[in-house]
Amino acid sequence: MRHESVMSVVVAAAGVKFDTQVPLIIVGAGAAGLCAALAAKEAGIEAVVVERDDVPAGSTALSAGLIPAADTRFQRKKGITDSPAVFAADIQRKAKDEADPAIVDVVTARAGSLIEWLAEHYGFPFEVVDNFNYPGHSAMRMHGVPSRTGRELIDRLRHAAETSDIVILAKSTAQCLFADSECRIRGVEIARRDGSRERIGCEAMILACNGFGGNPELVHRHIPEMAEALYFGHPGNQGDAIVWGDALGAQLSDLGAYQGHGAVATPHNILITWATIMQGGVQVNSEGRRFCDETRGYSEQATEVLRQPGGFAWTVFDARIADVARQFDDFQKAESIGAILAAGSIESLASVMRVPATSFVTEWNDVVTLKSSSGQDRYGRKFSADQACKPPFHAVKVTGALFHTQGGLAIDSKGRVKRKDGRSFPNLFAAGGAAAGVSGSTAAGYLSGNGLLTATVLGRLTGETAAEQILHSRGGSLPSGSTPAFSQGAGSSAG
């Protein structure tokens, strides 16, 4: 696999000639890049989105597409009380107060209006997930599209971008950034799939090309505990933002932080929703024994599962819980291909799982007792009577995986990339997985939804700020040109 050597930065690029000049370049057409492009367009600035794939997808397409937001009309309709302050406190509690408060405040304050914006302006049919809650959230605040898939989310964003006449340069990889001696970004060189190269000049740039989960060398360097783990995110996310940022003297933060997951069905490689746990399911290892409090969070559970004999575990639940899990397309897929085992009793389930019945049945009976007495187990997990399970029972074999990295370019509260000396770059912005997240320095700091929260909210924010800055530098005048022209032959639109 390529990589870091291909990505480069040319500083003091005063004499560089560009083939085309555009107001704003956005690198990456995931949730962050497309939200940024839509916001810039609404503010009167044309963005060109450079995307290495044929069609926008990214990790966004692989996700469950759930965006957390507080105090939305979707919550109010269901009688859910919530506020940005409560949401911010939840993020910091999970991140052990390590997240930058300025970024936490801005994303929690703006998440509600992000949801309303996508719903009102672009017709996103959001619903709040209200039949289970994710660990660490003190209110039901996950907003999703009906299929509960990131594929639907990104397809809707792409449709919005296309109907807004936003240019998405597909099959085009940004490789070299050009900056002047003041660290002002002048443009980018892109490599097209057909072998051609083009230099595009810009007035501002937004890096929305996610983190480095797809780059084994960088994962090995910064997250050694996951170096051998399954990477379940988008392979095109190879850390370009941090490679460029490093070369430009940007501040890089929390590179050891990531979103892991402790329930990817193996060997099928399908995400099993954490609803299975939050509704009362448990995990046992190949010896039929539980090994931790599964409800602390699915992210830190990745290494817990990988530490078990054989690097796997079983998630065990019942038919009631399976019903809740079926709202996710992925769970239905897992069922349809036979990944979810079933049995009429715990003893016969032990037999199909091939785990020692004695230890498994003892563990299970302990949990049954704890549920009926609303007790707490040896790991600190609290159970309640409404989590009781009854036959038929289900089990799915799962492993731990790396979903996406949470460290990246440090940004200020407007999304501007910070330099090592604390000042911000004049016209370089970062959003989503390219920027340092709000999860602190470890996997355990990841609160469910932090990924799409910072992708969508910071995407929109950076689009607005970059547009405002471009207009300001032009003395407030709207751009004269229309959508920049790019040759169709080179793959000008993702459509």
Ligand SMILES: Cc1cc2nc3c(=O)[nH]c(=O)nc-3n(C[C@H](O)[C@H](O)[C@H](O)COP(=O)(O)OP(=O)(O)OC[C@H]3O[C@@H](n4cnc5c(N)ncnc54)[C@H](O)[C@@H]3O)c2cc1C
């Ligand atoms: C299985 C899974 C489930 C998840 N579920 C959730 C969830 O329910 N809720 C949640 O909040 N988060 C979830 N996440 C995390 C979430 O998907 C990410 O945080 C989010 O999608 C990041 O968005 P992004 O726009 O920054 O990156 P992406 O969506 O990954 O987009 C980045 C794009 O940049 C492109 N790119 C990269 N480098 C270049 C380059 N040099 N030139 C051109 N293009 C480039 C890539 O091809 C890609 O299309 C999940 C992640 C996974 C893997």
